Amino acid sequence: MKKNKFAPLILIAMISTLPLTLTGCANQSPANVAQTATAAKGELPNYSETYSLNQIVNMNQIKIRLDSVSLVRNSTDTQDELKGHIAIGIEIGNMSSENVRFYPEQFVVTADTGEQILVDTSYTGESTNLVGGLLPPQRVLQGYVMFPLETTKPDDLKEIKLKIAAPQDEKGQPLCDDQELVIPIQQA
Numbered sequence: 001m002k003k004n005k006f007a008p009l010i011l012i013a014m015i016s017t018l019p020l021t022l023t024g025c026a027n028q029s030p031a032n033v034a035q036t037a038t039a040a041k042g043e044l045p046n047y048s049e050t051y052s053l054n055q056i057v058n059m060n061q062i063k064i065r066l067d068s069v070s071l072v073r074n075s076t077d078t079q080d081e082l083k084g085h086i087a088i089g090i091e092i093g094n095m096s097s098e099n100v101r102f103y104p105e106q107f108v109v110t111a112d113t114g115e116q117i118l119v120d121t122s123y124t125g126e127s128t129n130l131v132g133g134l135l136p137p138q139r140v141l142q143g144y145v146m147f148p149l150e151t152t153k154p155d156d157l158k159e160i161k162l163k164i165a166a167p168q169d170e171k172g173q174p175l176c177d178d179q180e181l182v183i184p185i186q187q188a
Contacts, residue, residue, distance in 0.1 A: 048072045049154075051186055060176045061096035062135070062167040069183055071154035084154040086117070086147040088162070093140040100175065101168040103132030109147045110161040117147040134170070159184045
């Protein structure tokens, strides 16, 4: 099966503009608009939730800002092999005066159900701005990493563990220990 790497991006864009489309520029918050429209018409399910994190991870020469975590459900029942995605928005900065090797595609998420999830590398590159490798000094990259949910539904998550592999110097030596963070998911 060929994966379309733009489908989740299109889905997220459509969902984020849905409240404005439904209400014009009403004074309701987007969350209230989506809930009202769903309850009133019964035909507009909420396919994604985004939670702000704004958490800094200090890995010596590299600083990572975890901006947000988004849970995206599949929009059709025909995608039985995939329940949805977790998307983590990040900024990575090389604060040193030397090149550093860092690979966001080596992030690993463990769901509270025990499912271990690797980055979906079909979404890296041009569409995410995050391709691992040599990060020049005083450089910041922004983007996101996507994790496909094959057995766990996004609605069932209460927290996730994010493992971040240590950055390396140009000779491949780790510059610090790997980091593991617990990210709570505030589901309504």
